[in-house]
Amino acid sequence: MSLPIEINDMEPEFKALVLDRVPTANLDLCLTCGTCTAGCPASELFEMDPRKLVRMVVLGLDEEIAKTPWAWVCTMCTRCVNACPMKVDIPKLVYNMRAGWPREKRPKGILGSCDMHIRAGNAMGVPTEDFIWTVEDVAEEIQMTDPRFKDMQVSVDRPGAYYAINQNSREPVTEPDELAPLWKILHAVGADWTYPSVMWGGENYCLFLADDEGWRYILEEFVYHIDNTLKCPVVVNTE
Amino acid sequence: MRKFKIDHKFEFTTLITLYAQWIREGKLKVNSDWNKDLKIKFTAQDPCNMVRKTWGQKMADDMRFVIRTIVGEENFIDMVPNGINNYCCGGGGGALQAGFTDQRRAYGKVKFNQIQETRATYVFAPCHNCHAQIEDIGHHFGGHYNVVHIWTIMCLAMGVLGENERTYLGDDLKDIGLNKEDQP
Ligand code: SF4
Ligand code: SF4
Numbered sequence: 055m056s057l058p059i060e061i062n063d064m065e066p067e068f069k070a071l072v073l074d075r076v077p078t079a080n081l082d083l084c085l086t087c088g089t090c091t092a093g094c095p096a097s098e099l100f101e102m103d104p105r106k107l108v109r110m111v112v113l114g115l116d117e118e119i120a121k122t123p124w125a126w127v128c129t130m131c132t133r134c135v136n137a138c139p140m141k142v143d144i145p146k147l148v149y150n151m152r153a154g155w156p157r158e159k160r161p162k163g164i165l166g167s168c169d170m171h172i173r174a175g176n177a178m179g180v181p182t183e184d185f186i187w188t189v190e191d192v193a194e195e196i197q198m199t200d201p202r203f204k205d206m207q208v209s210v211d212r213p214g215a216y217y218a219i220n221q222n223s224r225e226p227v228t229e230p231d232e233l234a235p236l237w238k239i240l241h242a243v244g245a246d247w248t249y250p251s252v253m254w255g256g257e258n259y260c261l262f263l264a265d266d267e268g269w270r271y272i273l274e275e276f277v278y279h280i281d282n283t284l285k286c287p288v289v290v291n292t293e
Numbered sequence: 294m295r296k297f298k299i300d301h302k303f304e305f306t307t308l309i310t311l312y313a314q315w316i317r318e319g320k321l322k323v324n325s326d327w328n329k330d331l332k333i334k335f336t337a338q339d340p341c342n343m344v345r346k347t348w349g350q351k352m353a354d355d356m357r358f359v360i361r362t363i364v365g366e367e368n369f370i371d372m373v374p375n376g377i378n379n380y381c382c383g384g385g386g387g388a389l390q391a392g393f394t395d396q397r398r399a400y401g402k403v404k405f406n407q408i409q410e411t412r413a414t415y416v417f418a419p420c421h422n423c424h425a426q427i428e429d430i431g432h433h434f435g436g437h438y439n440v441v442h443i444w445t446i447m448c449l450a451m452g453v454l455g456e457n458e459r460t461y462l463g464d465d466l467k468d469i470g471l472n473k474e475d476q477p
Binding site for chain 1: 297299300301302303304305306307308309311312315320321322341343345346377378380381383384385386387388389390391392393396397399400401402403404419420421442443444445447448451453454455457458460
């Protein structure tokens with residue numbers, strides 16, 4: 055059965071909250087053209103899609119919005135806002151939907167990785183000494199066995215290096231041999247580089263968790279280490 | 294850092310930007326001779342974070358320049374759409390860890406179809422999330438492609454890829470450049 059919409063009864067609180075945090079979200083400008091939905095691979099999952107979400111927000115269906123797990127299958131990839139004629143910022147809306155979940159109810163996998171990153175400096179929870187040990191061990195093996203790389207420089211926390219290179223924590227833990235190809239390339243071009251030891255994990259689960267505080271803490275620690283301890287002029291995002 | 298307005302003195306760049314710069318400057322001496330007769334076909338994913346969300350089409354172009362240099366112009370087959378309009382792999386934004394596996398794979402089906410259309414047997418995925426997701430949907434939907442990092446094929450092309458650095462290569466490339474007589 056269809057019901058008339060009572061405009062006067064609507065209290066779109068969530069919309070007000072999002073617009074307060076993201077004044078450029080343009081939620082009221084949606085033309086319902088459907089461009090976002092047509093190009094979004096998350097459309098139809100959990101019977102949701104980006105256009106529908108914007109309608110729900112504008113109409114104040116806050117309870118339904120709070121209930122759907124769709125915010126965790128939208129990848130915040132920004133393809134929709136890139137194509138949207140009115141630049142409705144759906145990914146930032148989704149970020150705030152995630153932030154609306156009680157922290158402990160957010161998906162365990164992301165929560166665990168974020169907490170680990172805050173505690174250990176990387177999402178896999180590798181102790182820094184182990185990271186350094188693995189790096190040195192793999193490097194030594196190559197220096198000893200391949201004469202072309204006997205002088206290859208590999209270091210952690212070498213102050214004054216030109217490049218500080220981020221490393222996803224997956225390699226040192228599960229596939230240390232995968233670290234080496236990059237080193238060989240850096241050696242071939244004579245790059246002056248080092249790995250930072252503080253918040254060295256290149257991944258960022260606190261962003262995915264919509265944990266502003268955790269995310270901010272990680273960035274601040276990282277920036278402090280690079281600017282003040284290592285003084286590297288360039289930070290390089292890894293592959 | 295922009296979001297929180299954290300000041301920093303360092304500059305930010307990416308490995309792909311540097312690879313492209315080093316190749317242009319002649320510092321990184323690499324070519325596609327190894328693939329002249331093999332003609333192995335490659336395609337590439339544009340990681341949302343690096344391309345659409347941060348450095349834009351220029352990053353997508355640099356990545357293609359690097360890839361074409363190491364595999365050969367005629368051996369690179371682009372996905373459609375590509376660059377800043379490419380689809381997300383479906384593993385981003387924490388989706389790989391969120392626990393909604395069926396939905397993540399349904400999302401990834403779009404990427405899987407794009408890859409199958411190219412008929413490439415290797416996919417470059419220069420982002421760990423993309424790498425893991427594209428491997429997973431490949432297994433799940435029965436694809437026959439391998440997923441690689443740029444550094445692996447770069448080292449292969451330079452003739453310096455070690456024997457134990459070949460986890461992600463298919464059987465067709467497992468031995469390339471390992472024997473003395475294969476080396477340039
Ligand atoms: S593309 Fe933009 S204007 Fe069109 S339906 Fe989506 S949000 Fe609304
Ligand atoms: S950001 Fe979310 S809604 Fe927008 S296209 Fe990507 S997955 Fe779809």
